[in-house]
Every structure is written in C-alpha cells, then in structure tokens.
C-alpha cells in the first residue's frame with residue numbers, strides 16, 4: 001500500500017528538484033572529440049596553456065567545479081543525465097564549450113548568466129566563473145598541472161579547508177539543509193559537521209566508509225594533500 005506511493009513521491013521529488021529549461025547541447029550525438037566548430041585547435045593540443053605557472057588546469061581547477069555544481073545526484077550525473085547531459089568528463093563538457101570563446105560556449109553562458117545551477121541550487125562564485133572563462137580563453141584543453149596548488153600546512157577553515165570545500169563540496173553542501181544534512185559553506189556549520197560527525201567525516205574523505213555512497217566527493221577521492229589538510233583540521237577541533 002505505502003510503497004508505491006513512496007516511489008511515486010520520490011520520483012516527483014527528484015523531478016522537481018532538478019527540472020529546468022532545456023539546455024540543448026549543440027550536438028549531443030557528436031563524437032567525443034568535442035565541439036570543433038569555430039575552434040582552430042583540436043582538443044588537448046591548445047597552444048600557450050598548460051605549462052605556465054598560472055595556467056588554469058582542467059583536471060584540478062575546472063572539472064571539480066562541473067562535478068560539484070552540475071553533476072549532483074538527480075541532475076547532470078551519469079545516473080540521471082538530465083537533458084542528456086552528463087557533465088563528468090572532458091569529452092562531455094566539451095560538447096557545450098567552444099575553445100577560446102566563452103561567449104559562444106553554452107555551458108559557460110548558462111553558468112555566467114545565473115540560470116545554472118537552477119533555482120535554489122548553490123551557485124558558483126564569481127571567481128569560479130572567471131576560472132572557467134579563463135580556461136576557455138586559454139584554449140579549453142584537457143590539461144593537468146604538475147604542481148598541485150596544495151599545502152599541507154594550511155589547515156584552518158579560512159586558510160585551506162574552506163577553499164577545498166568550495167571547489168569540491170559546496171555544490172551539494174553549500175546551502176542548508178545540504179545533502180545528508182551537511183553544510184560546509186560557512187564556518188559554524190562546517191565545524192558542527194567536523195566535530196559532530198568526526199569519524200564519519202574522516203571515513204568519507206578517506207574513502208573508508210562502510211557504505212561506498214558515503215565516500216566524498218563521490219566523483220573521486222581528493223588528493224592526499226587535501227585529505228591531510230582536512231584530517232588535520234578535524235583532528236585539531238576544526239579551528240577557524
């Protein structure tokens with residue numbers, strides 16, 4: 001009696017939590033080489049980006065933003081694929097990006113004009129939006145940076161930890177009540193989670209949770225350095 005009702009309710013909850021105007025990918029069935037219209041360089045071979053000290057790195061600076069803010073459960077993740085968009089890989093993200101041209105990049109524009117993430121979902125900060133714009137201007141390559149910008153001595157909330165949360169967590173834990181009732185975007189809430197669910201929190205970021213779905217972020221483990229920063233922060237009582 002009750003179960004079908006619950007399933008129907010859950011279905012609508014998911015539907016309405018993430019329904020929004022269609023954002024049609026320019027060519028959803030194109031091959032994984034991405035959107036080549038108007039772009040002179042192929043993927044991964046853009047000139048002038050990737051090696052400079054201030055280069056924006058797709059793998060560490062841009063991909064986590066899409067995974068955190070766009071690929072939440074029920075939205076553009078692999079399981080749901082709203083509007084047939086799965087924003088979890090370079091190839092898929094490139095379907096809505098024109099290298100060198102942020103203003104002709106659909107996936108940039110909907111973020112920049114505030115329509116994505118939709119309604120009450122946590123939005124990207126202006127600095128994060130600028131990061132995506134600059135990555136596109138530099139050729140939108142699938143680059144990885146050799147030198148990771150991570151420092152194991154930065155272990156307070158304001159200096160180190162909140163920056164990790166902003167990039168990797170706040171798309172789901174940025175607004176109350178937050179996924180799993182965990183909010184990490186302000187100090188008091190983050191401390192409450194770090195102190196109140198210390199063991200679960202450490203298990204989540206170390207990928208040692210008894211339930212794999214509780215490993216955070218679900219899109220992939222943080223770097224060892226980032227895990228060390230958060231672990232030190234939690235073990236020292238979550239200093240501000």
Ligand code: HEC
Nearest residue numbers: 068071072073168169172179180182200201204214216217
């Ligand atoms: C794409 C969405 C998403 C992202 C990104 C994400 N989380 Fe979560 N998180 C969830 C969901 C959903 C739950 C609740 C899971 C459940 O209850 O089954 C959760 C639960 C948690 C919990 C509670 C675990 C427990 O055992 O109760 C912690 C702690 C947590 N997340 C920390 C983080 C941290 C730290 C990050 C970033 C490094 C992060 N999450 C990134 C969606 C996300």
